[in-house]
Amino acid sequence: MRFSSVLAAAAVISAAMLTPATASPTSMSTLPDTISENVRRELAALPSDDYTLFERNAGPSHKLSKRAAQLNGIQTGCTRQNCLSITFDDGPYQWENKLVDMFANAGNQKATFFVNGFNWRCIYDDASVKQLRNTYEKGHQICSHTWSHPDISKMNNQQLDQQVQLVEDALWKILGVVPACIRAPYGSIRSDQVKYLNDRWGLVVVGWNYDTKDADGAGTQAGLKLYKNLRQPAQAIVLNHETVQGTIDTVMPQAVNIVRQNGYTSHTVQRNLGFNPYKVVGKYQNRDSSWTCDGTPAPGAN
Numbered sequence: 001m002r003f004s005s006v007l008a009a010a011a012v013i014s015a016a017m018l019t020p021a022t023a024s025p026t027s028m029s030t031l032p033d034t035i036s037e038n039v040r041r042e043l044a045a046l047p048s049d050d051y052t053l054f055e056r057n058a059g060p061s062h063k064l065s066k067r068a069a070q071l072n073g074i075q076t077g078c079t080r081q082n083c084l085s086i087t088f089d090d091g092p093y094q095w096e097n098k099l100v101d102m103f104a105n106a107g108n109q110k111a112t113f114f115v116n117g118f119n120w121r122c123i124y125d126d127a128s129v130k131q132l133r134n135t136y137e138k139g140h141q142i143c144s145h146t147w148s149h150p151d152i153s154k155m156n157n158q159q160l161d162q163q164v165q166l167v168e169d170a171l172w173k174i175l176g177v178v179p180a181c182i183r184a185p186y187g188s189i190r191s192d193q194v195k196y197l198n199d200r201w202g203l204v205v206v207g208w209n210y211d212t213k214d215a216d217g218a219g220t221q222a223g224l225k226l227y228k229n230l231r232q233p234a235q236a237i238v239l240n241h242e243t244v245q246g247t248i249d250t251v252m253p254q255a256v257n258i259v260r261q262n263g264y265t266s267h268t269v270q271r272n273l274g275f276n277p278y279k280v281v282g283k284y285q286n287r288d289s290s291w292t293c294d295g296t297p298a299p300g301a302n
């Protein structure tokens with residue numbers, strides 16, 4: 001099943017503000033169970049001022065119930081006037097720093113990176129760790145794209161749990177954050193799984209409404225045409241892949257300026273949709289023997 005390309009019902013949503021959720025926890029049982037158990041165990045051992053918990057969907061000027069309803073289901077188009085979120089799947093990969101520099105040099109725009117744990121690379125590789133930290137520090141958003149990039153529509157909830165949990169554990173170790181958003185590989189996901197990710201894991205499920213089809217071999221001219229034709233009032237979440245060289249070398253260096261000429265500034269999906277980007281924000285952890293992809297689902301596997 002592919003994501004619908006129909007724009008979500010228009011709604012004016014203010015930029016998300018980070019809103020602390022609860023008083024500082026002191027034990028496992030007071031930590032939200034939407035967070036991976038491994039991360040909760042580590043949080044419970046830390047001084048409570050080492051991290052901050054954030055509520056799902058807490059926008060500044062909307063009642064929580066309304067926000068929650070809006071952010072259930074798959075988020076395709078963004079909802080602010082003239083909004084644009086340029087997104088990249090399948091990283092971290094070798095060209096991520098180049099992308100981050102391009103966005104900085106084109107009006108300090110922001111992108112969203114949907115990353116895997118073990119796909120083209122292992123997320124714990126030194127290079128991956130350095131790139132992710134650079135991307136995060138420059139203000140871009142990091143979301144999950146599952147651990148091993150499987151077709152999750154063929155999986156049961158227990159397998160899905162593992163795909164979510166492994167990425168949460170890794171991003172906690174590497175960045176000191178637990179992501180609040182996920183995108184299904186291939187956009188392939190059952191409606192019951194969208195609800196499960198919303199409810200069990202408190203995740204915002206993000207799709208797209210414009211696809212450069214770079215991973216399908218559409219080529220750089222198709223990608224450039226998409227960006228040239230992207231005109232207001234289109235409210236766009238654009239799908240790209242940071243693992244496609246033509247996207248990095250040819251499309252994006254021009255696209256970041258084309259969109260500005262068309263009156264857009266790319267912002268993160270959390271800003272354009274109005275949700276807290278992370279369930280937890282703490283500090284980078286130090287590498288230890290747990291920083292490994294050994295013993296985890298191999299690329300493409302369940």
Ligand SMILES: [Zn+2]
Pocket residue numbers: 089090145149184185186
């Ligand atoms: Zn993917």
